[in-house]
Amino acid sequence: MSAIGHQKDYATPDQRADAIEALKQRFGPHVETGTGIRRQHANTLTWIASEPPDAVVFATSTEDVRDAVVLAGRHHVPIIPFGAGTSLEGHVNAPAGGISLDLSRMDRILSVYDQDLDCVVEAGVTRGQLNRHLRDTGLFFPVDPGTEEATLGGMAATRASGTCAVRYGTMRENVLNLTAVMADGSIIKTAQRARKSSAGYDLTHLLVGSEGTLGVITELTLRLYGQPESIRAAVAPFATLDGACNATMEAIQLGLGLARIELLDALQIRAINLHAKLELAETPTLFLEFHGTEAATREQVAVFEDLARSHGATSFEVASSEEDRRRLWKARHEALWACREAWPGRVSFVTDVCVPISRLAECVAETEADIAENGLTAPIVGHVGDGNFHVLVMFDADNSSELKAAKSFANRLAHRAIAMGGTCTGEHGVGQGKMDVLEAEHGAAIATMRTLKQALDPLGILNPGKIVRL
Amino acid sequence: MSAIGHQKDYATPDQRADAIEALKQRFGPHVETGTGIRRQHANTLTWIASEPPDAVVFATSTEDVRDAVVLAGRHHVPIIPFGAGTSLEGHVNAPAGGISLDLSRMDRILSVYDQDLDCVVEAGVTRGQLNRHLRDTGLFFPVDPGTEEATLGGMAATRASGTCAVRYGTMRENVLNLTAVMADGSIIKTAQRARKSSAGYDLTHLLVGSEGTLGVITELTLRLYGQPESIRAAVAPFATLDGACNATMEAIQLGLGLARIELLDALQIRAINLHAKLELAETPTLFLEFHGTEAATREQVAVFEDLARSHGATSFEVASSEEDRRRLWKARHEALWACREAWPGRVSFVTDVCVPISRLAECVAETEADIAENGLTAPIVGHVGDGNFHVLVMFDADNSSELKAAKSFANRLAHRAIAMGGTCTGEHGVGQGKMDVLEAEHGAAIATMRTLKQALDPLGILNPGKIVRL
Structure with missing residues (x-):
C-alpha cells in the first residue's frame, strides 16, 4: 500500500547498508537498527500501512542533524524527520527505505523571553513540556492538537492546529522563526525575533507545513500568550447538527472571542461516554471554552447561551469547577482512543x-x-x-x-x-494519504510546489513520497 | 546610483524595442512609452534615484498579466509590477530597463463573503476603495499603511503593515490566498478560502513580501473584521522617549488589546504641528486607539492612562469627537509630508x-x-x-x-x-535599498532565497535587482 509516487533512483539495499555503517561511525550508539524501534518509527495510527526505515538515528543537536543529512545525501539515502510519531497521514513512513531521524532528544527549552512573549526551543520539546515549564511565568503556548506528547518541531512541520486555533491561530501564526537544516547540509535561521518583518522571502512559512520535505526543523521561536485571568467551559447539546453548526457560525461572525468551540456528533458522544465514563446526552454537542477577564468570559457565556438556545440547544451547562473542565477536555482530546475502545x-x-x-x-x-x-x-x-x-x-x-x-x-x-x-x-x-486530493485542490500550483521541492532538495532525500510526486 | 547587483544578460535596447512592439500588438493603447508616464512609474519617494522603465503596460485582467509576462520572457525583458508606486525602497525602479506592469486598472471588488468575514479583490483595488465599499456591511479591512491609495496587491507584495498591525496583524496574517502569474506564465491560486489548511507548501506566504520578484499577484482573498462597537483615541505626551517606549512595552505585555500605538518624537511633533495646524506639546508622544465594546474601550483607556502616567506621561487626552480622532490620525499619517513641508x-x-x-x-x-x-x-x-x-x-x-x-x-x-x-x-x-543589510541579517538563508528566486524565475525577468543578488 505504498503511496510513493514516481520513485527516485535511491540507493540499493547494499548501498543503504554502507550508509548505515557511515552513520554508525559518526553517531555510535545513537544509531539503532532493531526491528522494534524501526517499526515504532513507522507507526501511522491510521489505515496507511507501516513502512519502517532501515535505521533510526537519534540527534541531540543541530550539528547532528546536519551531519546525518550530509551523510544521507552522500549515499543518496532518504532521511525522514521524526518527532513523536503522532501524525495521521503516513508522514513518518519510509517508502523508499532510509533513515528515520529522531529529534525527540533535542528537548531543551533554550530561552523564555517573558517581556517579548516568545521563547526558543529545540524541535523535540513537547507542548506539554513547554507549558509545564511556563506555568510559573504566567504565560502559555496555546496551539493544542490534542496530545501533550506532540513535539513542537513536528507540530511546525505539519502546520498543526487543534482546539485553540479559533482564538490563537495555528502553528502558521505562532512560529516566529525556525532553525533548519536544508538538504545540502546548510543551517539556516529563517527570521529574527521581531514580531514582524519585510526582510526578504518568508522562509518560516515555507518550512511550516512542509512535512520534512524541504528541510529539517531543529529549533523554533514561538509566540507565547498571557494565561487568561478567567477560563470558563460549557457543554451545549443540540437537537440537530445543523443547529450546532449555525450557532458556531453566528458566534464567529459576532467575533465572540471563543477560545475553543468543538462539535461532536451523537456517535462520537456515545464513544466518549463509554471511554470517559460521562453521561452526556447522545446528540450533536458543542464543547466550548471562553478566555478573558472575569467580566468578559461571563458576558461571552451569556451571549453564547442565548445564541445556542435560539439554534435548538436542549441545555447549556457551564463546567462548575476546574476539575470538570479538565475532564471535559480530556474526554474531547481522547476522541480517537474512545472510538478505538467503542x-x-x-x-x-x-x-x-x-x-x-x-x-x-x-x-x-x-x-x-x-x-x-x-x-x-x-x-x-x-x-x-x-x-x-x-x-x-x-x-x-x-x-x-x-x-x-x-x-x-x-x-x-x-x-x-x-x-x-x-x-x-x-x-x-x-503525507502519503492525500497526495491525490492535493493535486485536485491546487491545480497548476502543484507544479510550483514541485519546482520548490526540486530546487531545495535536488536529490530528493528529504522525506520522499510525501506531499508532491516528483 | 543603481542598486542592481550582478546584472543578468538582459535584452539590448534594440531587442527591448522589439519587445515593446510585440506588447503594442497585443495591448494596443494600453502600452504607453511617454517620458512623463515612465518617470511617474519610477517615483521612489526617497533617496533612491529613479530608473524609469522603457514602457508601461496597463493590465485589466489576470490574462493580460499572463500575456505580458510571457512576452517579456520571450524577449528576455524585465517586468516590474506596479500598484500605486508608494513603496519606499526603490521597488518600482527598472535598473535593467523593461516593462512597468501597472495593475491599478484591475480594480474590481469581486466578492464580499460577509458570513465568512473575507472578500476577493483584484490587485489594483486600493484599501480606501475597499473600506468605502464595505462601510455598510459592518465589516472593514484593517491593514493601514497610512495611505488610502495603496493597492492591496502592492501591499501584499511588500508585506505592508502600518498602524493597526499591533491588533490585526500585517498583510502576512490577512491574506488568505492569492492568484498570481508566475514567471513561466502559469496562473496559480495559492490556497482556498478556508481559514486554515495543511494542504501542501504555503505559496501564499511565499508570495506575500516577495516584491514582485517571484510572481505577479493579480487577485487576493483578504480577511475582514467586524467594525468595532466603540473606538476611542488618545494622545499621551511623555517627558522622555524612554518613558513612552516602556509604557508601550508594558501595555503589550498586559495584552491590553490596543488597536494602534504610535510614537512620535519631539521633532516629528513639531513638523506635524506645522503641517496639520495642531498645538501638541513638542515632546515624545504616543497616539493611541482602542477598539472594542463600549465597556472594553473605557476600561482599556483607564488602564493605559495609569500606565502612561507611571512612566512619565505629562498629560493624557482622549479625543472627544470622531472629528478630533480623524484629525489626529490624519496628522499621524501625513508625517512624511509634514517633514517635507517643515x-x-x-x-x-x-x-x-x-x-x-x-x-x-x-x-x-x-x-x-x-x-x-x-x-x-x-x-x-x-x-x-x-x-x-x-x-x-x-x-x-x-x-x-x-x-x-x-x-x-x-x-x-x-x-x-x-x-x-x-x-x-x-x-x-x-527593494534596492536594503539588499546589503538583508545579507547581514540572513546569513546562510540568503542562499536559500537565491535558490527560490532562480527556481521560480530562471530568466530573472521578474523585478530584477531587488531583494537578492543573483
Whole structure:
C-alpha cells in the first residue's frame, strides 16, 4: 500500500547498508537498527500501512542533524524527520527505505523571553513540556492538537492546529522563526525575533507545513500568550447538527472571542461516554471554552447561551469547577482512543477537511448523508470555529471492501470540501494519504510546489513520497 | 546610483524595442512609452534615484498579466509590477530597463463573503476603495499603511503593515490566498478560502513580501473584521522617549488589546504641528486607539492612562469627537509630508527597523544618540507596539556628504536592530535599498532565497535587482 509516487533512483539495499555503517561511525550508539524501534518509527495510527526505515538515528543537536543529512545525501539515502510519531497521514513512513531521524532528544527549552512573549526551543520539546515549564511565568503556548506528547518541531512541520486555533491561530501564526537544516547540509535561521518583518522571502512559512520535505526543523521561536485571568467551559447539546453548526457560525461572525468551540456528533458522544465514563446526552454537542477577564468570559457565556438556545440547544451547562473542565477536555482530546475502545478490533481511518464557515452546516449535512447511505460507522468531531472537522471511519481491517469504502468516502469528502472553497486537510497534512486530493485542490500550483521541492532538495532525500510526486 | 547587483544578460535596447512592439500588438493603447508616464512609474519617494522603465503596460485582467509576462520572457525583458508606486525602497525602479506592469486598472471588488468575514479583490483595488465599499456591511479591512491609495496587491507584495498591525496583524496574517502569474506564465491560486489548511507548501506566504520578484499577484482573498462597537483615541505626551517606549512595552505585555500605538518624537511633533495646524506639546508622544465594546474601550483607556502616567506621561487626552480622532490620525499619517513641508528643499531618507519589544527603548535611545552625534535632522515615528519604528533623515540632495551620512546612519541602524534580535525592515521591504543589510541579517538563508528566486524565475525577468543578488 505504498503511496510513493514516481520513485527516485535511491540507493540499493547494499548501498543503504554502507550508509548505515557511515552513520554508525559518526553517531555510535545513537544509531539503532532493531526491528522494534524501526517499526515504532513507522507507526501511522491510521489505515496507511507501516513502512519502517532501515535505521533510526537519534540527534541531540543541530550539528547532528546536519551531519546525518550530509551523510544521507552522500549515499543518496532518504532521511525522514521524526518527532513523536503522532501524525495521521503516513508522514513518518519510509517508502523508499532510509533513515528515520529522531529529534525527540533535542528537548531543551533554550530561552523564555517573558517581556517579548516568545521563547526558543529545540524541535523535540513537547507542548506539554513547554507549558509545564511556563506555568510559573504566567504565560502559555496555546496551539493544542490534542496530545501533550506532540513535539513542537513536528507540530511546525505539519502546520498543526487543534482546539485553540479559533482564538490563537495555528502553528502558521505562532512560529516566529525556525532553525533548519536544508538538504545540502546548510543551517539556516529563517527570521529574527521581531514580531514582524519585510526582510526578504518568508522562509518560516515555507518550512511550516512542509512535512520534512524541504528541510529539517531543529529549533523554533514561538509566540507565547498571557494565561487568561478567567477560563470558563460549557457543554451545549443540540437537537440537530445543523443547529450546532449555525450557532458556531453566528458566534464567529459576532467575533465572540471563543477560545475553543468543538462539535461532536451523537456517535462520537456515545464513544466518549463509554471511554470517559460521562453521561452526556447522545446528540450533536458543542464543547466550548471562553478566555478573558472575569467580566468578559461571563458576558461571552451569556451571549453564547442565548445564541445556542435560539439554534435548538436542549441545555447549556457551564463546567462548575476546574476539575470538570479538565475532564471535559480530556474526554474531547481522547476522541480517537474512545472510538478505538467503542469499536474494538476496528481500525480508525481518520480524515479531516476545512471549509469556509458559511458552508460548514451544508458540508457536515452532506457528509452525514454520505455516511448513512454507505452504511459506515463514522463519528464526526471537529474544530468547527475554523470550519474544520474530522471523520473517523471505523473499519474492519480484515475486510478489504471496508477499507475501499472508507477510502472512497474520504475522497468524496475531500472533493466536497474543495468544491465549497475549502481544503482537503485543515490540519492533518498531506503525507502519503492525500497526495491525490492535493493535486485536485491546487491545480497548476502543484507544479510550483514541485519546482520548490526540486530546487531545495535536488536529490530528493528529504522525506520522499510525501506531499508532491516528483 | 543603481542598486542592481550582478546584472543578468538582459535584452539590448534594440531587442527591448522589439519587445515593446510585440506588447503594442497585443495591448494596443494600453502600452504607453511617454517620458512623463515612465518617470511617474519610477517615483521612489526617497533617496533612491529613479530608473524609469522603457514602457508601461496597463493590465485589466489576470490574462493580460499572463500575456505580458510571457512576452517579456520571450524577449528576455524585465517586468516590474506596479500598484500605486508608494513603496519606499526603490521597488518600482527598472535598473535593467523593461516593462512597468501597472495593475491599478484591475480594480474590481469581486466578492464580499460577509458570513465568512473575507472578500476577493483584484490587485489594483486600493484599501480606501475597499473600506468605502464595505462601510455598510459592518465589516472593514484593517491593514493601514497610512495611505488610502495603496493597492492591496502592492501591499501584499511588500508585506505592508502600518498602524493597526499591533491588533490585526500585517498583510502576512490577512491574506488568505492569492492568484498570481508566475514567471513561466502559469496562473496559480495559492490556497482556498478556508481559514486554515495543511494542504501542501504555503505559496501564499511565499508570495506575500516577495516584491514582485517571484510572481505577479493579480487577485487576493483578504480577511475582514467586524467594525468595532466603540473606538476611542488618545494622545499621551511623555517627558522622555524612554518613558513612552516602556509604557508601550508594558501595555503589550498586559495584552491590553490596543488597536494602534504610535510614537512620535519631539521633532516629528513639531513638523506635524506645522503641517496639520495642531498645538501638541513638542515632546515624545504616543497616539493611541482602542477598539472594542463600549465597556472594553473605557476600561482599556483607564488602564493605559495609569500606565502612561507611571512612566512619565505629562498629560493624557482622549479625543472627544470622531472629528478630533480623524484629525489626529490624519496628522499621524501625513508625517512624511509634514517633514517635507517643515524642511522644504530637503529629501527624506526614510528607513525602518523592527526589534523585539524588550529592546525597543534601548534601540530608540541609541538611535537618538546616533542622530545627535552626527548632527542629522531625523524625526522618529513608529508603530511601537510591534517594536517597529521609522527614521526620516531630511538631507540636502545637493550635498553628497549629507546623503552619505544618511546612508551610513541607516546602515548603522539596521545593524543595531539586527544585533538586538530585530530585522532591518519591519514593513518597508528590501527593494534596492536594503539588499546589503538583508545579507547581514540572513546569513546562510540568503542562499536559500537565491535558490527560490532562480527556481521560480530562471530568466530573472521578474523585478530584477531587488531583494537578492543573483
